[in-house]
Amino acid sequence: MKIPDLTELALRNLRESLLRNSLTTVGISVGVASLVAMLSLGIGLQQLASRRLVKSGLFDTIIVSSRRELRGMGREEERNGPIPGESRVLDEPARQEIERLSNVSEANPDIRFVSELRFEDKPHLTTIAALPQSAKSNDAFDGMQGSFFSSDSAAEALLQKSFAEELLGKTPPLGAPEPNVSEVAKPLIGKELVVRYAQRVATVNEGTASPQEEDFVGTSYSVVSREQKLRIVGVSDLDPESMRGPTRAKVFLPLRLAESLHVMQATDLREVSRAASDQPVYSSISVRVKNPAQIQSVEDAIKKMGFTTFSIADASRGLRQFFGVLYAFLGIFGSLALIVASIGIVNTLVMAILERRREIGIMKAIGASDADVQKLFFAEAGAMGVFGGILGVALGWGIGQVINFGTNIWLKSQSLPAEHFWAVPWWLVAFAIGFAFCVSLISGLYPAGRAAKLDPVQALRYE
Amino acid sequence: MTSVPAVSTPHGTVAIRSENLCRYYRMGENVIRAVDGVSIDVHPGEFVALLGSSGSGKSSVLNLFAGLDRPTSGSVVVQDRDLSKLSREELAKYRLRVVGMVFQSFNLIPSMTVTENVELPMRFAEVERSRRESLTREALDRVGLSARLNHKPSELSGGEQQRAALARALINRPQILLADEPTGNLDSHTGSEIMDMVRAFNRDLGMTVVMVTHERALAERYSQRMIFLADGKLVDDKPNPAMPGARG
Numbered sequence: 054m055k056i057p058d059l060t061e062l063a064l065r066n067l068r069e070s071l072l073r074n075s076l077t078t079v080g081i082s083v084g085v086a087s088l089v090a091m092l093s094l095g096i097g098l099q100q101l102a103s104r105r106l107v108k109s110g111l112f113d114t115i116i117v118s119s120r121r122e123l124r125g126m127g128r129e130e131e132r133n134g135p136i137p138g139e140s141r142v143l144d145e146p147a148r149q150e151i152e153r154l155s156n157v158s159e160a161n162p163d164i165r166f167v168s169e170l171r172f173e174d175k176p177h178l179t180t181i182a183a184l185p186q187s188a189k190s191n192d193a194f195d196g197m198q199g200s201f202f203s204s205d206s207a208a209e210a211l212l213q214k215s216f217a218e219e220l221l222g223k224t225p226p227l228g229a230p231e232p233n234v235s236e237v238a239k240p241l242i243g244k245e246l247v248v249r250y251a252q253r254v255a256t257v258n259e260g261t262a263s264p265q266e267e268d269f270v271g272t273s274y275s276v277v278s279r280e281q282k283l284r285i286v287g288v289s290d291l292d293p294e295s296m297r298g299p300t301r302a303k304v305f306l307p308l309r310l311a312e313s314l315h316v317m318q319a320t321d322l323r324e325v326s327r328a329a330s331d332q333p334v335y336s337s338i339s340v341r342v343k344n345p346a347q348i349q350s351v352e353d354a355i356k357k358m359g360f361t362t363f364s365i366a367d368a369s370r371g372l373r374q375f376f377g378v379l380y381a382f383l384g385i386f387g388s389l390a391l392i393v394a395s396i397g398i399v400n401t402l403v404m405a406i407l408e409r410r411r412e413i414g415i416m417k418a419i420g421a422s423d424a425d426v427q428k429l430f431f432a433e434a435g436a437m438g439v440f441g442g443i444l445g446v447a448l449g450w451g452i453g454q455v456i457n458f459g460t461n462i463w464l465k466s467q468s469l470p471a472e473h474f475w476a477v478p479w480w481l482v483a484f485a486i487g488f489a490f491c492v493s494l495i496s497g498l499y500p501a502g503r504a505a506k507l508d509p510v511q512a513l514r515y516e
Numbered sequence: 517m518t519s520v521p522a523v524s525t526p527h528g529t530v531a532i533r534s535e536n537l538c539r540y541y542r543m544g545e546n547v548i549r550a551v552d553g554v555s556i557d558v559h560p561g562e563f564v565a566l567l568g569s570s571g572s573g574k575s576s577v578l579n580l581f582a583g584l585d586r587p588t589s590g591s592v593v594v595q596d597r598d599l600s601k602l603s604r605e606e607l608a609k610y611r612l613r614v615v616g617m618v619f620q621s622f623n624l625i626p627s628m629t630v631t632e633n634v635e636l637p638m639r640f641a642e643v644e645r646s647r648r649e650s651l652t653r654e655a656l657d658r659v660g661l662s663a664r665l666n667h668k669p670s671e672l673s674g675g676e677q678q679r680a681a682l683a684r685a686l687i688n689r690p691q692i693l694l695a696d697e698p699t700g701n702l703d704s705h706t707g708s709e710i711m712d713m714v715r716a717f718n719r720d721l722g723m724t725v726v727m728v729t730h731e732r733a734l735a736e737r738y739s740q741r742m743i744f745l746a747d748g749k750l751v752d753d754k755p756n757p758a759m760p761g762a763r764g
Contacts, residue, residue: 420612
C-alpha cells in the first residue's frame with residue numbers, strides 16, 4: 054500500500070475511536086512536554102552560562118606576549134621554539150598583523166602601570182589599566198553606577214568599588230557588610246582625580262655624537278613626570294579583572310587616552326636595547342575572537358607568528374562536557390514520562406486489534422497482505438506519536454514560558470536583571486517530535502505484528 | 517475481461533482443481549474433519565454450486581479455494597499455482613488479483629462509505645487515485661448503487677450492501693468469484709436480484725463462479741453444476757440439467 058493511502062487510512066481509523074486515541078495522544082504529549090521542558094532548561098542554562106562567560110571576556114580572549122616575556126607561561130614553546138632572545142618583538146606592526154587574522158575582532162595592547170592617584174589632595178597608590186570601548190559589554194559593568202567612557206580618548210576614569218571605598222575612606226573592616234555600590238558611587242561621580250605617571254619621551258639625536266655615542270644602535274628616551282586630570286564617570290561593583298589576581302587594576306582609563314600618555318612600561322628599559330624600530334612595543338596584547346569556538350585556531354595562528362599565547366579555552370571544553378552530562382540526565386528523566394506514555398500506545402493498539410478483528414479479517418480476505426496490516430498499525434502508532442510530539446513541544450514550550458516569566462518576576466523583586474534561561478531551539482523541536490515518532494513506532498511493533506498474524510478465517514468469524 | 521489461464525488436464529481444462537483436499541481442526545482431544553478428501557475440478561467460466569447442510573464443509577472448501585486457509589493435506593491448484601505451497605504474501609496477492617469474495621454477512625467495513633469500501637482492494641493493489649475513482653464509479657454504476665456513493669453500510673438495505681460487496685469483489689477484475697451464501701441474509705426478491713447479477717457476470721464476463729449455498733432451489737436456478745458435500749466429504753457431483761451448457 055502506498056504511503057498516502059496508508060496515512061489516510063490510519064488517520065481515518067484514529068478518528069473512529071477519537072476519545073481513546075486523543076487520550077493516548079495527550080499521554081504522549083505529556084511525555085514529550087516533560088522531555089522538552091527538561092532539555093530546554095538544560096540548553097537554556099548552558100546558553101546563559103555561555104553568555105555570561107562570553108560577556109566576562111574570559112572565553113573569547115587570548116593574551117599574547119612575546120617569547121621574550123612571561124617565560125614559563127608556555128613551557129612547550131620554551132622547549133621547542135626559538136630562544137627568547139631571537140623571538141619576535143610584540144610591537145605595533147605585530148599587533149596590526151594579529152588584528153588582521155580571520156576570526157579576530159580586535160587586538161588591544163595591555164597598558165597597565167602602578168601609579169599614584171590624588172583625590173582631594175590625598176595620595177593613593179594603585180594599578181591603573183586601559184580598557185577598550187568594547188569592554189563596555191563586559192558583565193562586570195552590568196550593575197555599574199554612572200556610565201562607561203564617553204569616548205575612547207576622554208579624560209575619564211572608572212573605579213572599582215573597593216578602590217572607591219578607599220578614596221572615601223570607607224573601606225569596611227573584614228567581615229563587615231559591604232556598602233551598596235550606589236552609596237559609594239554617589240559622592241564620587243563627576244569628581245576629579247589626578248594621576249601622576251612617568252612619561253616616556255623620545256630623545257631627538259642631532260648628530261652631535263660624543264665619543265660614547267658612537268656605539269648608539271637604537272632609540273633613546275627620557276622619563277618625565279606628568280600629571281593627568283581625570284573625571285570619575287562610573288563605579289563598578291564587580292571586578293572586571295577578577296581573573297588577573299594580584300596584578301588586577303582598580304582604576305581604568307580609555308585605551309586611546311592611555312596610549313597617548315606614553316606611560317613608562319616595565320618592558321621599556323629592556324626593549325630600548327633590542328628594538329630597532331621606533332614603533333611602540335607592548336608587553337602583552339589582549340586579542341578578542343569573534344566566537345569562543347574559534348579560539349584554538351586563532352591561538353595556533355598567533356603561535357605560528359612566533360608569539361606566546363594564553364587562554365582558558367580548556368575551561369570552556371570542561372563546561373561543554375559538564376552540560377553534556379547534564380543533558381543526558383535531564384533527557385533520561387524527561388524520557389521516563391514518554392516511556393510510560395508508550396505503554397499507553399501499546400494498550401490502545403491492542404484494544405484496536407480486538408475491536409477491529411473482523412475488519413482486519415475483511416481486509417485480508419479482499420487482498421491485504423500481512424505487511425499492509427502491519428504498516429497500517431505502524432502508521433496509526435506513528436501518527437499518534439507525531440501528533441503527541443507536536444502537542445508536547447507546544448506544551449513544553451508553554452511550560453518554559455510560564456516558568457521563565459515567573460522566575461523573572463522573582464529576579465525583578467530581588468533587583469536582579471531579567472534572564473532568558475529557557476531555550477527551545479529548532480533542533481530540539483525536531484528531535485522531540487522525531488523521538489516521539491520513534492518511541493511510538495517501537496510501541497506499535499507488538500500490536501502491528503499481532504494484527505498482521507491474525508488468521509483471516511478466525512477473524513471473519515469474530516463478532 | 518480475460519479468461520482464466522487454465523490448467524491442462526487429460527480431461528480438458530480446469531480453473532480450480534482440488535485433489536484429495538483435507539482440512540482438519542483439533543478441538544481438544546478431538547479432530548474435526550471439516551474437509552475430508554475432496555477432489556473437484558472447476559472449469560473456466562463454469563458456475564458451480566457447493567451444496568450441503570450446516571457443517572458439511574462447504575464453506576471450509578470455499579476458504580481453501582480463496583487461499584484464506586491452508587489444507588491439512590491434498591492440494592488446490594489455481595492458475596498453475598498450488599495454493600498450499602504459496603507464502604502468506606503470495607496468498608494475499610492471489611486473493612487480491614485472482615479471486616473475489618462475497619459473504620453472507622456482506623463484510624463491508626462499517627466505518628467506510630460505499631465508495632471507500634469498494635476502492636479498498638485497489639488501495640492494496642496500489643492503483644493510482646485518479647484511476648481508482650473512475651473504476652469505483654463504474655463498478656457501483658454496474659450494480660446500481662450510483663446514488664449511494666457516500667452512504668455508510670448501516671444506511672443501506674441488505675440488498676444494497678450485498679451489491680456493494682459484489683462491486684468490491686469485482687473491482688480488481690478477478691477471474692474467479694467465490695460466493696459464500698450470498699443470499700443468506702436477503703429476502704427472496706433481493707436474493708434473486710443479487711443472483712441475477714452474479715449470473716450476468718458469469719455469462720457476460722466469462723467469470724468462473726463457485727457459490728456455497730444450502731438452498732437447492734437457488735443452485736438449480738443459477739448453477740451449471742451442483743456438488744454435494746456431507747461431513748466434509750464429496751457425496752455427489754452432477755450437472756444441473758435445467759441449465760443449458762452444463763457439463764456432464
